[in-house]
Amino acid sequence: xxxxxxxxxxxxxxxxxxxxxxxxxxxxxxxxxxxxxxxxxxxxxxxxxxxxxxxxxxxxxxxxxxxxxxxxxxxxxxxxxxxxxxxxxxxxxxxxxxxxxxxxxxxxxxxxxxxxxxxxxxxxxxxxxxxxxxxxxxxxxxxxxxxxxxxxxxxxxxxxxxxxxxxxxxxxxxxxxxxxxxxxxxxxxxx
Numbered sequence: 001x002x003x004x005x006x007x008x009x010x011x012x013x014x015x016x017x018x019x020x021x022x023x024x025x026x027x028x029x030x031x032x033x034x035x036x037x038x039x040x041x042x043x044x045x046x047x048x049x050x051x052x053x054x055x056x057x058x059x060x061x062x063x064x065x066x067x068x069x070x071x072x073x074x075x076x077x078x079x080x081x082x083x084x085x086x087x088x089x090x091x092x093x094x095x096x097x098x099x100x101x102x103x104x105x106x107x108x109x110x111x112x113x114x115x116x117x118x119x120x121x122x123x124x125x126x127x128x129x130x131x132x133x134x135x136x137x138x139x140x141x142x143x144x145x146x147x148x149x150x151x152x153x154x155x156x157x158x159x160x161x162x163x164x165x166x167x168x169x170x171x172x173x174x175x176x177x178x179x180x181x182x183x184x185x186x187x188x189x190x191x
Contacts (some may be wrong), residue, residue, distance in 0.1 A: 007043055007055060007103055014095035015047040027114075027139035027146035028087055035060060035066045045096070051088035053096055055158035058083050058110065061137060070140030076150060078132055082109040085137065085148055090123055094148045098125045101155055108155075112137050129154045 009018055022044050023027040032054050035042040040060035045053040058076050059082060065073040084092060084100060084128075099111065111130065114166070124130055135150030185191075 006041075009043075009099070010046070011102060012045075012095065012099040014092055015051075016045050016053070016092065016095060016099075017047070019044050019046045020056075022052050023048060023049070025141070026052065026087065027141050027148070028054045028085055029141055031061075031064070031071060031085065031137075031139050034064050034071060038064055038067060040064055047088060047095070051092035052086075053088060054085040056083060056085075057081055065137075072136075072138040074136045074138075076137075077110065077133040077152065079137060080108055080152065083112060083137075083150070084109065085112040087114055094123050094125060095122070097128060097153070100153060101125060101128045106149040109153050110135070110150055111153050112150045114146060114148055119182050127156050129156055 006018075009016065022032050023046075028044075029052070031043055032044050035056060038106045041056065042060065042064060043055040045055070047053075058081060060071075061071075062073050062076065065071045084096070086096065088096065097111075100111075110133075113134075131154070133150045133152055137148040137150065138148050139148075147152075
């Protein structure tokens, strides 16, 4: 299996660091451990004791959900490749979103969080749009189930680009029309 390239976290501000394992007992730790056990590519990040993030391909999360009954995935958009699951405080969230805006230059990626509190003013950095989807990722932790709501992250400059407009189909000409025009031109100009 070809492993995806690890994201470059050198531009990630704040206390965020790449880790091998997240603190046990939380949903992201359960998901990260399951992904590593199935040899799916995953990036685990931690900022302090309470802020964790997991970055992976959508297909990797879906593959783990297929194998592990404690992990459920519902209605993830199929046109987006990258997903970041986040359980973090406000400042750590802002730092991570600022980095995601720069690091993943594709038109959009997904963000999954347990609360919508990060949508409050001051958390979303300028230049980034966040829109809700119907998608969820649920992870069983002991007897509890933690549900992450999924949002689409889009850079504002990418969102402002005009949508692709296909070229209109040309109207066909009847057979022999080119010859008729040529004859008409000859009669008119005398050549």
